[in-house]
Amino acid sequence: MAQQHRYGGYNFTSGDSDSDRRWDGARRTSAGNHVARLQTDLAELGTYSGDIDGEFGPKTRRSLRMFSWNAKSHSQRVANQSVVQDTHRFNGSLSSSLNPLLCEEISRWLKSDFRTTGDLIRVQAADFANIELSSGFRVLSHKAVQQGEIVISLGFLESLKFADQTAGTLSVKLFLNQAFRVNGNAVSGAVVPPATKSQHLIGHAIDCNIVDGGSWNTSSDFRNGNETQAATQFIDAMTKHGLRWGGNFSRPDTPHFDKRVNPDSDDYDFKFAFNQLSISRNQPILLKK
Incomplete structure (x- = not known):
């Protein structure tokens, strides 16, 4: 033995x-x-x-x-x-x-000769028919990550694909502002102060604008009740699929969607540790289709 x-x-x-x-x-x-x-x-x-x-x-x-x-x-x-x-x-x-x-x-x-790593993956925005990167999207600073790539947890990939498909069905575009975030990095343009145990820190969240024709469905639009019907339908579909929408938070964060992992659990604690360490250790990140 x-x-x-x-x-x-x-x-x-x-x-x-x-x-x-x-x-x-x-x-x-x-x-x-x-x-x-x-x-x-x-x-x-x-x-x-x-x-x-x-x-x-x-x-x-x-x-x-x-x-x-x-x-x-x-x-x-x-x-x-x-x-x-x-x-x-x-x-x-x-x-x-x-x-x-x-x-x-x-x-x-x-x-x-195995070593531990996280479950981060790279996906190319060009592989999604209805997702684009906004002008403010910051490509992750890492030797493996190229322009036009999004870094998320493998556990969030199905959710991102669902968002892309739903956007296509509703004839809207998603402009991504943020996906996985390195702990300690400043967040520009945040609607609310970032959570200490954010789902972004494990790769389980995106921030995006739901662009419907000429409307970007901004936080101001939601606050004033001016969001489009297609944006409302997109949010309904995402929440029915088991995702959280930040507009339902006590401090509304309307661009935000996540697949929540309990922040007080081992799953969050260890996923956070390994995914953040994979960046600080400059480990390779798999490109996934």
């Missing part, structure tokens, strides 16, 4: 420590650097950045949980400086403790 080979055959839980010779919740007679080896492996995989101190404390437990979430949530990995699709599906639990399934998964990743 991979676990026998890598970490002395032990599971790890809170309080385990190499210095105390404590593994799997019990004191042992033989010495070893089993937790330190796990920390080294997790650092190589991209989820641990603390000291290699052999203590199975909060940072190590969180990094292990991050790894298990990444292995379960999507199939994108980085290998040899490229994004690859992992055909194996990890069926273990989301865990902060080391167990045999997680150990085997870590060993498999290291053998395959």
Whole structure:
């Protein structure tokens, strides 16, 4: 079993420590650097950045949980400086403790030379019949991203395709002002102050104008009741499809649509971490059709 080979055959839980010779919740007679080896492996995989101190404390437990979430949530990995699709599906639990399934998964990743990444993708605006980039759209500053490309989460791609199809049905155009946003970057032209845990920060949101003939259906138009019928129909279709419209927020943000992930959940926390890290680490971003 991979676990026998890598970490002395032990599971790890809170309080385990190499210095105390404590593994799997019990004191042992033989010495070893089993937790330190796990920390080294997790650092190589991209989820641990603390000291290699052999203590199975909060940072190590969180990094292990991050790894298990990444292995379960999507199939994108980085290998040899490229994004690859992992055909194996990890069926273990989301865990902060080391167990045999997680150990085997870590060993498999290291053998395959996989590294963690987010689920960001690039799509070309030209591939959408009814979506264009506004003059104020800022192309993401990243070595992989080209002019005319939109960066979103893979989990938002179906929603963007639905928006494009719905716009075509209603004979309107969507002019995108913003999609994925790098944390800390200033937002120009925002209708309301950006949320601390915005869906833009994980790639699950767009801001756009619904352009109907000569009307751009601006925030002022909505505020004054001058939006067009087609814009109202587009919003209705999007919300019925399970998306949120910012015009329904307590502080209305009429250009905004998102596929909400609970900002207080592991899904948001870890998607935020991996998608933002993929930018700061300058990892490749897959071009998706």
